[in-house]
Amino acid sequence: MAGFNSSLRPAASSSSSSSHSSPQSSSHVFNSKILLLLTLLPLSLAVFAFVLQWRGEIDDPTTRWTPKDRLEFPGMDASTSSQHVTRRFSSSCAEILGQSRSVSFPYYRDWKFNHTSDLKPKISITTSTSAGLEQILPWIFYHKVIGVSNFFLFVEGKAASPGVSKVLESIPEVKLIYRTRELEEQQAKSRIWNETWLSSFFYKPCNYELFVKQSLNMEMAIVMAREADMDWILHLDTDELIHPAGAREYSLRKLLSDVPKSVDMVVFPNYESSVERDDIKDPFSEVSMFKKNYDHLPKDTYFGNYKESTRGNPNYFLTYGNGKSAARVQHHLRPNGAHRWHNYMKTPNEIKLDEAAVLHYTYTKFSDLTSRRDRCGCKPTKDDVKRCFMLEFDRSAFIIASTATEEEMLSWYREHVVWTDKALNKKLMRKGILTRIHAPMVIIQGLREAGTFTSLIASAQSIPSEAELLSLVTNNNTSSKTLKEKTDGTKEAELTGRKVLEASDLVLSAVPPLPPPTIDDDI
Numbered sequence: 001m002a003g004f005n006s007s008l009r010p011a012a013s014s015s016s017s018s019s020h021s022s023p024q025s026s027s028h029v030f031n032s033k034i035l036l037l038l039t040l041l042p043l044s045l046a047v048f049a050f051v052l053q054w055r056g057e058i059d060d061p062t063t064r065w066t067p068k069d070r071l072e073f074p075g076m077d078a079s080t081s082s083q084h085v086t087r088r089f090s091s092s093c094a095e096i097l098g099q100s101r102s103v104s105f106p107y108y109r110d111w112k113f114n115h116t117s118d119l120k121p122k123i124s125i126t127t128s129t130s131a132g133l134e135q136i137l138p139w140i141f142y143h144k145v146i147g148v149s150n151f152f153l154f155v156e157g158k159a160a161s162p163g164v165s166k167v168l169e170s171i172p173e174v175k176l177i178y179r180t181r182e183l184e185e186q187q188a189k190s191r192i193w194n195e196t197w198l199s200s201f202f203y204k205p206c207n208y209e210l211f212v213k214q215s216l217n218m219e220m221a222i223v224m225a226r227e228a229d230m231d232w233i234l235h236l237d238t239d240e241l242i243h244p245a246g247a248r249e250y251s252l253r254k255l256l257s258d259v260p261k262s263v264d265m266v267v268f269p270n271y272e273s274s275v276e277r278d279d280i281k282d283p284f285s286e287v288s289m290f291k292k293n294y295d296h297l298p299k300d301t302y303f304g305n306y307k308e309s310t311r312g313n314p315n316y317f318l319t320y321g322n323g324k325s326a327a328r329v330q331h332h333l334r335p336n337g338a339h340r341w342h343n344y345m346k347t348p349n350e351i352k353l354d355e356a357a358v359l360h361y362t363y364t365k366f367s368d369l370t371s372r373r374d375r376c377g378c379k380p381t382k383d384d385v386k387r388c389f390m391l392e393f394d395r396s397a398f399i400i401a402s403t404a405t406e407e408e409m410l411s412w413y414r415e416h417v418v419w420t421d422k423a424l425n426k427k428l429m430r431k432g433i434l435t436r437i438h439a440p441m442v443i444i445q446g447l448r449e450a451g452t453f454t455s456l457i458a459s460a461q462s463i464p465s466e467a468e469l470l471s472l473v474t475n476n477n478t479s480s481k482t483l484k485e486k487t488d489g490t491k492e493a494e495l496t497g498r499k500v501l502e503a504s505d506l507v508l509s510a511v512p513p514l515p516p517p518t519i520d521d522d523i
Contacts, residue, residue: 121231126221130157147253206388246355321516337510
């Protein structure tokens with residue numbers, strides 16, 4: 001029995017092992033199948049959805065969000081963004097793989113810059129310029145991107161030439177006003193000539209003459225802005241870009257919509273470009289380093305690093321340091337020089353922004369030295385340049401450009417304008433005096449890659465010939481005759497207001513371009 005039992009034990013043990021392993025094996029196979037199913041199911045659904053989207057048969061769910069819930073850049077509408085997403089997925093594989101690795105904004109291709117925006121507030125910019133398309137087009141479309149509605153361009157020189165002007169006139173909501181004899185006769189009758197706030201700038205050459213011209217143009221632009229139902233108006237040069245930092249979005253429209261209704265004027269402190277090379281060709285696309293304004297720095301930081309920041313130049317900034325301003329379009333508004341606005345009937349309620357700024361791209365190209373020299377006929381002497389230029393650096397630059405050789409000019413430019421000391425740059429960057437701002441560069445690069453500028457120039461070729469263009473210019477200026485009546489022949493209430501304020505006008509003066517505080521101002 002013992003042998004019999006012993007012979008049975010292995011069999012029993014084997015049978016027991018078999019009975020236990022069978023359910024374990026079945027359970028393992030079942031679990032493997034479940035895991036395989038769970039893995040394949042989402043992959044299959046993903047592939048199926050991708051195929052449908054590739055064929056354009058379904059839309060991305062994000063395109064079905066309500067406009068209120070969807071984040072959009074200023075200037076985009078729901079139909080535009082929806083159409084683009086569908087079009088993007090229907091592109092060929094070769095097209096997608098062939099894209100550049102550089103920063104790209106493909107949605108710019110479908111932006112409708114030619115539609116009239118009904119968004120509020122409506123913002124206008126006026127400028128006086130003689131620049132070419134390479135500067136004006138990026139300037140206009142950058143500001144369109146951040147929410148500017150209308151542009152009033154007072155053009156002369158290159159900007160008024162047929163090849164340039166017909167492109168500019170083809171842009172919706174861009175109005176060109178040419179420097180014609182009729183315009184000069186109209187402005188000669190402006191009430192400004194009988195007032196005292198600008199009188200210290202009258203009948204002087206170069207920058208003073210430009211300052212008066214800008215003020216007269218701003219006066220006319222106010223009338224145009226009111227006729228176009230604008231809410232705000234700014235005066236900028238075409239080497240200046242608004243940087244709407246501090247807004248909920250990178251949008252000037254959002255920034256100004258948050259300004260309290262009681263505020264009449266908003267001041268944007270200016271930041272000044274700090275070029276790191278002497279061969280800049282396209283400042284808007286190549287310059288990202290800026291020197292911050294005194295108003296955006298702690299007092300101890302500003303004065304504590306003043307000498308290193310000036311690098312032997314007359315002032316902290318090469319040119320002006322008192323910013324630019326935006327004003328609400330309202331009755332009795334008038335310019336107060338190129339940097340500020342005023343009102344004939346009241347003292348405007350003004351605020352200064354803590355983060356937003358005007359980016360001033362000044363002396364960014366070596367050729368800026370000679371171009372400024374060629375625009376002014378003053379003698380290159382210390383006494384005579386004071387008649388022509390308001391700021392000390394402009395005076396020094398004019399003398400160098402008028403008396404030095406090309407090699408000496410380049411050496412002077414590198415010493416006084418170009419920031420080649422990387423150790424100093426890093427130090428001032430850590431202190432917060434220098435800063436990097438890439439948004440304008442990226443936006444303008446995106447516009448360029450999207451073909452915005454080239455397509456506009458190409459489409460403008462179908463605009464009427466030069467003879468017809470001259471006819472358009474004549475009609476343009478004839479239609480502006482009503483501005484004379486609205487600028488000069490104001491309502492009696494306005495004239496009465498002027499008489500009441502004559503005494504205070506004797507005290508007030510136009511705000512010129514002013515340098516930032518100097519080390520001597522640190523009391």
